[in-house]
Amino acid sequence: MNYSLLLKNELIENAPHNACCKRAYTAGLLLDLREMRENCLVLVITSAAARRECAKMYREQYRREALLNGSVMLFASEKLYKAYREPPTFVCPHCRISFLKGVMIACGSATDPQKAYRVEFRLANPEKVPLLAGFFEEMGWVPNCRNIEGGVALYFKQNAVIEEIFSTVGANNALFSLINAKIAREIRNEENRATNCVTRNIGKAVEASRRCCVAIEKIKAASRFEGLIPELRETAELRLKYQDANLAELAQLHNPPITKSGLNHRLQRIIAFAQALSEK
Numbered sequence: 001m002n003y004s005l006l007l008k009n010e011l012i013e014n015a016p017h018n019a020c021c022k023r024a025y026t027a028g029l030l031l032d033l034r035e036m037r038e039n040c041l042v043l044v045i046t047s048a049a050a051r052r053e054c055a056k057m058y059r060e061q062y063r064r065e066a067l068l069n070g071s072v073m074l075f076a077s078e079k080l081y082k083a084y085r086e087p088p089t090f091v092c093p094h095c096r097i098s099f100l101k102g103v104m105i106a107c108g109s110a111t112d113p114q115k116a117y118r119v120e121f122r123l124a125n126p127e128k129v130p131l132l133a134g135f136f137e138e139m140g141w142v143p144n145c146r147n148i149e150g151g152v153a154l155y156f157k158q159n160a161v162i163e164e165i166f167s168t169v170g171a172n173n174a175l176f177s178l179i180n181a182k183i184a185r186e187i188r189n190e191e192n193r194a195t196n197c198v199t200r201n202i203g204k205a206v207e208a209s210r211r212c213c214v215a216i217e218k219i220k221a222a223s224r225f226e227g228l229i230p231e232l233r234e235t236a237e238l239r240l241k242y243q244d245a246n247l248a249e250l251a252q253l254h255n256p257p258i259t260k261s262g263l264n265h266r267l268q269r270i271i272a273f274a275q276a277l278s279e280k
Contacts, residue, residue: 003111004108005049008047021098024096024099025102026058027083027088027099028101030054030058033084041080043073062077062080064076100165107123108121114181114184119165139168141156166178211271212267212270214274216270219236232269235263238253
């Protein structure tokens, strides 16, 4: 079962019970109605679960049966025809939430958060776009808008906004899945950053070792190796012998062991000596 269907089923299972909220919920479910002729309205819904919920609430609120033909629903009701032309009425504070639940069930879709963060509301009736966009803005969420085949889509891509929407409608399972996906993504990103940092450090260490070994070979080629002071000669011999050792390991190979800063100072002196030979 895909993420959108799980979300819709969760909302259907938690449908409102108060009379005013049921009316707002039904208004949300039937928001995208379009007029075929007088007193006859059509609604296209791809989700079977959403169609069943629309038919159920239409039967309960208008005492009529919707006609179904695949994903197309037909409604013949003078009362609904009049109501569809009016904006939804919100009597109590929970009515807005109920309306949003209905809209999300009938028009909404959500991308699996393991892949991306996106919630979208598709409307075939362009007259309803300003109404729904205004509703979202009143709730504090400013939607993006794009033209799609057969209509318009309002959508959100900000993770924080999607979390707030799910929290508002009480879609706790969908919310937890979203939060878990976000945490997993943050962990992966942190691991990638750490891996990249280690890789860069290894690359720098390998390059530093190579530069030092080239300098030592240059000193040897110039027959000046034996002229190095004993501590520099010891460090040079160890560097050539243990080219893969990092500074901490190389420092411990000295007799007696020296500090990393002391080792780094010696290596810089060796490189400087080789550079001086090149300039002569």
